[in-house]
C-alpha cells in the first residue's frame with residue numbers, strides 16, 4: 329500500500345487515486361530566466377522517480393509541468409540584454425531541458441506556458457470576479473480577496489489574523505487585506521501585455537498554475553508538487569483560487585507533496601550568498617547520473633546538504649553499483665544449467681519486495697537504494713563463486729536476480745547514459761579487440777606489447793582483470 333506525506337493534512341495517507349488505475353500530477357516548473365541550479369533540479373528528479381514508481385505499480389501517469397515564461401525576472405533580463413522576453417525564456421527553457429536530460433529526467437506529458445494559456449487565465453479571473461472572490465481596481469489590476477475564502481491558510485497552517493498582525497506595513501493601500509494578491513497586473517510601458525476585460529496587462533504569478541492544472545487535469549486530480557518554499561504563498565494561493573473557482577472546497581489537488589531545500593554547507597542556497605551552483609557547472613565535473621544519485625540518496629523531504637565531497641562519495645557509491653552491473657552483463661553471456669543461483673534468486677525477490685516497501689513509504693529512495701546495495705553485494709558474491717570456478721553457472725535463476733537489479737535501477741533512473749550515449753556497443757567491441765591483441769601478445773610471450781596495452785589502458789582509467797571466463801575490463 330502506497331502512503332504519501334500530505335502537507336495539507338500533515339499526515340502520511342494511503343494513496344487513493346481520483347480515477348482508478350490513473351495518477352495525475354501537476355508539478356510547478358521553473359521561471360526560465362537563468363540556468364537551472366541544483367536546488368531547481370531536486371523537485372524534478374524527485375517527481376521523475378515518483379512517476380516511474382507509480383508506473384511500476386500499474387498506474388497510467390499524467391504529468392504536467394509549467395514554464396512561467398512571462399515574469400518580472402524575465403522581463404528584467406530581457407531589458408538588460410536588449411532582447412525580447414521570449415528570447416530569454418526560449419534560451420533558458422532550452423537550458424532546462426539540457427540539464428534535466430543529463431539527469432535522466434523524463435519529459436512531462438505537457439509543458440504549458442503562461443504565454444500560451446492567457447485565455448484560460450483570463451476566463452478564470454473573470455469567474456473569480458463574478459463570484460465575488462476577486463476585485464478589479466481602476467487602473468486595471470485585479471486582486472484576490474483572501475478574506476472571502478474561508479479556507480485560506482489551510483495548506484501552510486497559517487491564520488489570516490496572524491498574517492495581518494505580521495504584516496507591519498500596509499504596502500499597498502488599494503488592497504482590502506494586506507495578504508490579497510494580484511491575479512492580473514495592468515501593463516507598464518515597455519512590458520509584454522495581453523488584452524483583457526480589465527484592460528491591457530499580464531497575469532500575476534499564482535493564477536497560471538491554477539488555470540493550467542484545471543485545464544489539463546480537471547477539477548480534481550491526485551498530486552501537486554514543488555519545493556517546500558512554494559507552500560506559502562504560491563500553493564496556498566493556488567488552493568484559494570482553484571477551490572473558489574470550481575466551488576468545491578475538497579476539489580483541486582488531493583495530495584500536496586513538497587521536497588526539502590538543498591543547502592550548501594547548511595545554508596540555503598541563493599545567488600546573493602554566492603553559494604549558487606548551476607547544474608550546467610556541476611556537470612562539467614560530474615556525470616549527470618552521479619548528480620541524480622546524490623539527490624536520491626536522501627529522502628525527498630529531508631534537507632540535502634550539497635558539497636563536492638558528498639558528490640565524490642555518490643560517484644564512488646554509484647561506481648560500486650555499476651561494477652555489479654558489469655558482472656551481470658558478463659555472466660549473462662554464459663550458458664549453464666544448475667541450481668546454484670536458486671538462493672540468490674530468492675534473496676533478490678525479498679530485496680525487491682523490500683525496495684518496493686521503502687518506495688511505498690512516501691517514496692523513501694534512501695532506503696530503497698540501500699536494498700539495491702544489498703542485492704549488489706549478493707550478486708558480487710555469486711559472480712566471484714562462478715568466475716573462480718567454485719560454482720557451476722545457473723542461467724535461469726541468475727536471470728531472476730539480474731531482472732530484480734534492473735528493475736531497481738529503472739526506478740532510481742541509473743544505468744541509462746551509456747544506452748542514451750548511443751555508441752551502439754562500439755566501446756565494448758573496441759575493448760574486445762584490444763584485449764584480444766593483448767592475449768595474442770601474451771601467448772607469443774611478447775611482454776613488451778602486452779604491458780604497453782595494459783599500462784596504456786590504465787592511464788585511460790581502465791583496468792583489466794583476469795577471470796576464469798577470460799579477461800574483463802572495468803573503469804577504475
Ligand SMILES: [Zn+2]
Nearest residue numbers: 356357537562
Ligand atoms: Zn506553480
